[in-house]
Amino acid sequence: xxxxxxxxxxxxxxxxxxxxxxxxxxxxxxxxxxxxxxxxxxxxxxxxxxxxxxxxxxxxxxxxxxxxxxxxxxxxxxxxxxxxxxxxxxxxxxxxxxxxxxxxxxxxxxxxxxxxxxxxxxxxxxxxxxxxxxxxxxxxxxxxxxxxxxxxxxxxxxxxxxxxxxxxxxxxxxxxxxxxxxxxxxxxxxxxxxxxxxxxxxxxxxxxxxxxxxxxxxxxxxxxxxxxxxxxxxxxxxxxxxxxxxxxxxxxxxxxxxxxxxxxxxxxxxxxxxxxxxxxxxxxxxxxxxxxxxxxxxxxxxxxxxxxxxxxxxxxxxxxxxxxxxxxxxxxxxxxxxxxxxxxxxxxxxxxxxxxxxxxxxxxxxxxxxxxxxxxxxxxxxxxxxxxxxxxxxxxxxxxxxxxxxxxxxxxxxxxxxxxxxxxxxxxxxxxxxxxxxxxxxxxxxxxxxxxxxxxxxxxxxxxxxxxxxxxxxxxxxxxxxxxxxxxxxxxxxxxxxxxxxxxxxxxxxxxxxxxxxxxxxxxxxxxxxxxxxxxxxxxxxxxxxxxxxxxxxxxxxxxxxxxxxxxxxxxxxxxxxxxxxxxxxxxxxxxxxxxxxxxxxxxxxxxxxxxxxxxxxxxxxxxxxxxxxxxxxxxxxxxxxxxxxxxxxxxxxxxxxxxxxxxxxxxxxxxxxxxxxxxxxxxxxxxxxxxxxxxxxx
Numbered sequence: 213x214x215x216x217x218x219x220x221x222x223x224x225x226x227x228x229x230x231x232x233x234x235x236x237x238x239x240x241x242x243x244x245x246x247x248x249x250x251x252x253x254x255x256x257x258x259x260x261x262x263x264x265x266x267x268x269x270x271x272x273x274x275x276x277x278x279x280x281x282x283x284x285x286x287x288x289x290x291x292x293x294x295x296x297x298x299x300x301x302x303x304x305x306x307x308x309x310x311x312x313x314x315x316x317x318x319x320x321x322x323x324x325x326x327x328x329x330x331x332x333x334x335x336x337x338x339x340x341x342x343x344x345x346x347x348x349x350x351x352x353x354x355x356x357x358x359x360x361x362x363x364x365x366x367x368x369x370x371x372x373x374x375x376x377x378x379x380x381x382x383x384x385x386x387x388x389x390x391x392x393x394x395x396x397x398x399x400x401x402x403x404x405x406x407x408x409x410x411x412x413x414x415x416x417x418x419x420x421x422x423x424x425x426x427x428x429x430x431x432x433x434x435x436x437x438x439x440x441x442x443x444x445x446x447x448x449x450x451x452x453x454x455x456x457x458x459x460x461x462x463x464x465x466x467x468x469x470x471x472x473x474x475x476x477x478x479x480x481x482x483x484x485x486x487x488x489x490x491x492x493x494x495x496x497x498x499x500x501x502x503x504x505x506x507x508x509x510x511x512x513x514x515x516x517x518x519x520x521x522x523x524x525x526x527x528x529x530x531x532x533x534x535x536x537x538x539x540x541x542x543x544x545x546x547x548x549x550x551x552x553x554x555x556x557x558x559x560x561x562x563x564x565x566x567x568x569x570x571x572x573x574x575x576x577x578x579x580x581x582x583x584x585x586x587x588x589x590x591x592x593x594x595x596x597x598x599x600x601x602x603x604x605x606x607x608x609x610x611x612x613x614x615x616x617x618x619x620x621x622x623x624x625x626x627x628x629x630x631x632x633x634x635x636x637x638x639x640x641x642x643x644x645x646x647x648x649x650x651x652x653x654x655x656x657x658x659x660x661x662x663x664x665x666x667x668x669x670x671x672x673x674x675x676x677x678x679x680x681x682x683x684x685x686x687x688x689x690x691x692x693x694x695x696x697x698x699x700x701x702x703x704x705x706x707x708x709x710x711x712x713x714x715x716x717x718x719x720x721x722x723x724x725x726x727x728x729x730x731x732x733x734x735x736x737x738x739x740x741x742x743x744x745x746x747x748x749x750x751x752x753x754x755x756x757x758x759x760x761x762x763x764x765x766x767x768x769x770x771x772x773x774x775x776x777x778x779x780x781x782x783x784x785x786x787x788x789x790x791x792x793x794x795x796x797x798x799x800x801x802x803x804x805x806x807x808x809x810x811x812x813x814x815x816x817x818x819x820x821x822x823x824x825x826x827x828x829x830x831x832x833x834x835x836x837x838x839x840x841x842x843x844x845x846x847x848x849x850x851x852x853x854x855x856x857x858x859x860x861x862x863x864x865x866x867x868x869x870x871x872x873x874x875x876x877x878x879x880x881x882x883x884x885x886x887x888x889x890x891x892x893x894x895x896x897x898x899x900x901x902x903x904x905x906x907x908x909x910x911x
Contacts, residue, residue: 214502214542218494221547222487230547234540238430241437250443251392251451257522262734263707267645267724274645274683275676280315280344281354283382285365286626287339288375288633294332296320298372299339305368306361313357316344333633340630340638345382358386362622377626384614387623392451395867399455403462403863410859411466414852419556423548424469431465431540432458435533442528450525455864455872456806457533463814463860464508464534467853468501468541471821473549473556474849480562486553490546498542500824504817505538507757511813514749518742520735522802526809575847575892579840582896590897593889597777603784610798611732612695616870637670637689640728642703644672646684646713648721653677655715656684659723662713663688668702694729704733739801746805751776754816762823770898771819778890779811782882789881790874800871807875811882814857818850818891826899835903839896847892854887 220226258265287299300321307317318341320328332339345357358378365376378386404425411421439457443449475497479489512530515523554561582589614627630639646659656674663672668691675687692699707725714720751772758768783804790796825846829838861883864876 214498218498221543222491227547227550230543234544238433245440245444247436247440250449258734259519264730264734267726274678280347281382283343284380285341286377288629289337289373293336298374302365302368309364311360315346318342338633354386355389377622379623379626383623387621402866406859410856424466427545428465435536453525463857464537469545470849470853472545477562484564490550501541504820508813509534511750519738520742576844579843583836583840586897586900589893593894597781600785601780603788604780608798609801618868635670636693640694642688642727644686645724646721650681651684660686699729700732703729774890774895775815778886786878786881799874803874807878810879815886822846834905858883
């Protein structure tokens with residue numbers, strides 16, 4: 213079926229029809245929903261059965277007026293004592309502006325002096341005023357509301373001695389939307405620029421740079437609009453997911469384009485007709501490319517089994533992207549190259565009948581050295597991988613999402629002012645749901661007093677009681693930063709010990725914990741379980757796919773082992789370098805998992821290309837000769853693809869979000885390790901060690 217498809221594409225008529233169909237689809241689908249309308253800045257990343265989510269849902273049910281998004285207005289005088297009248301003036305101005313979406317702002321003018329002091333810092337330079345945005349607003353609305361509020365507030369503040377900021381969930385969500393909007397655009401231009409320059413430098417042909425990029429632009433638009441349709445159908449779309457998707461898309465399309473035109477160039481030396489050359493090239497290229505893409509697709513689908521919804525969100529979005537990329541790789545890409553023919557390689561135009569004069573640059577000598585000295589080469593690479601992998605055990609997690617953002621981001625500036633001037637626990641308070649029979653405020657206060665007896669809790673106060681007296685809530689401020697490892701460990705232990713509490717009168721009440729710190733406790737637990745689940749399932753799945761490709765039982769095992777070693781090496785070396793050069797001594801819980809998904813899925817691609825060529829050559833040659841030919845003929849294209857792929861992921865280091873920076877950096881290192889050391893040296897050494905001239909399974 214694949215051969216029949218590529219044979220039709222590799223004709224003059226078929227190539228034109230293919231290109232026209234892709235362009236028509238691209239234009240037609242562009243009139244549909246826009247992806248930006250469905251991106252979510254606030255995203256429930258925990259499963260619905262997580263303890264903190266259950267507790268929060270119950271709080272929303274019993275106290276429905278609290279379902280809006282909270283935020284904090286921060287008023288700060290960097291030069292001395294804050295003038296309270298200035299704060300009142302700014303708040304009155306915001307209220308008079310009647311900004312749509314603001315539900316409530318605490319009226320500090322109506323508070324008695326004792327209550328007002330709770331909102332004022334000890335040095336009287338800073339005041340925080342809680343506010344709430346209406347329930348059900350989209351992420352884009354947060355940014356719009358905050359922009360209007362900041363415009364009004366700062367216009368008034370410029371004639372006063374007060375600086376005005378917005379932070380808390382509402383402020384951070386609004387800044388996140390704007391940050392990703394500008395960062396995604398910068399990422400797109402950086403990616404295109406990097407790929408264009410590298411393709412021209414490596415291949416010294418302008419058309420060999422333009423044709424793959426033209427394919428990528430068409431595929432990019434089709435994928436984006438298709439994902440937007442999924443969003444319109446109800447799929448939640450995370451900002452970070454779409455940013456990484458764009459990198460995957462560029463990387464994969466360019467990679468598969470290189471594999472296609474590399475073999476096409478070989479066949480142009482053998483066949484005079486450009487379309488016949490493409491037809492033969494696709495006979496050898498289509499299956500490995502589809503298999504490589506299918507491996508990435510399967511790896512993404514495995515994420516459906518994750519409980520962490522950030523990982524789940526990857527599955528439909530990345531799966532959709534990979535399906536479209538795979539179709540484009542065997543239709544659009546060969547059609548474009550076939551239409552351009554030999555001109556695509558100008559000025560180094562491949563000539564008919566010159567196949568024996570093809571040079572293999574540095575990969576010819578490397579191939580000979582590897583097959584002559586496999587023990588030395590393989591041993592040296594394996595030693596390097598083991599040494600660097602040991603640093604992976606020093607992995608430390610960072611849970612403070614605000615620290616992911618640029619230091620000058622307004623919501624982060626305000627966050628750090630609050631962190632410095634107030635009790636750290638006030639940055640993100642924990643809400644405790646108290647459930648029992650015929651509760652009253654006095655009993656809630658008894659529970660709150662019990663909480664305050666713990667040194668790790670700075671304050672606890674009753675903050676609500678249902679009319680039927682069955683449910684109450686207590687607002688708790690921890691003594692430590694609520695995002696810190698210390699706070700998370702404390703609450704994890706405290707929550708486990710105190711699922712219930714016995715009041716002095718003997719009545720027992722149930723306790724449930726909601727809020728940022730409680731969610732981070734669940735995040736730790738869910739993430740650890742998902743790491744094991746994803747690792748085992750992806751390893752087994754790819755092993756099965758490799759069994760199908762190689763028709764061997766031992767080759768897939770050591771192929772997979774090299775990829776896993778490569779990942780651990782990249783993680784260990786990456787963690788060391790981001791700490792050494794950029795000062796990141798801890799990373800997000802997501803970064804190692806994202807890196808695993810991509811390094812395993814994409815890394816196996818290059819092994820598939822090498823092994824496919826080896827098995828092809830093995831039909832007529834001995835193991836050693838077949839392997840040398842495979843290394844020599846695939847070395848150039850794989851190393852070029854690896855450099856471009858690594859540089860593409862390195863483009864994520866232009867993103868002002870630490871999670872994506874670290875992820876892109878680690879993946880870029882891993883791809884370089886896999887391209888040159890694992891695929892070029894370690895895997896060939898293992899093939900020579902394990903495979904024999906007799907009894908080898910053939911494709």
